[in-house]
Amino acid sequence: MAQPLVGVVMGSNSDWEVMRHAAGQLRVLGVPFELRVVSAHRTPDLLFQYAETAASRGLRCIIAGAGGAAHLPGMLAAKTLLPVLGVPIPSRYLKGMDSLLSIVQMPKGVPVATFAIGEAGAANAALFAAALLAAGDGELAVRLQAFRAEQEAAVLAMSIPEEG
């Protein structure tokens, strides 16, 4: 097993339906990652331990998904110098607006790169993590370029069926 370079963490296993889009995108690009459930609220000691050891274990960035009062990404960012990429999970009553605002409205000095609510945000966080790593990994840059080219070809091949 290759050394994980990206930590994909989430506040609950109920976030997996969204966060699997981050994992899937990393897998497609051949970026080694690890998956963990870590909660600032429910497992604060584990959160500190995870954040404090992440860099020394070889991780290069952390993608963190959380819903509702989504303190996980911000608290991770407070305890590590690694870039933290936050994914707002759609929540039951407020549709993820609570998650988005909790993650994006960090105080000056402790940034979290915040992505869109839901699966597109999770996939984009993975693509962003790959772009960060590709700056120092030419083979990954080639795979990322190929992904872009495939996406472009798929859009160029789109057609709209005419009516009548």
Ligand SMILES: Nc1c(C(=O)O)ncn1[C@@H]1O[C@H](COP(=O)(O)O)[C@@H](O)[C@H]1O
């Ligand atoms: N936002 C957080 C944190 C945290 O930020 O520490 N820990 C769990 N959660 C969120 O609670 C929601 C409901 O969790 P449950 O489904 O387990 O009740 C999840 O979206 C999770 O990310």
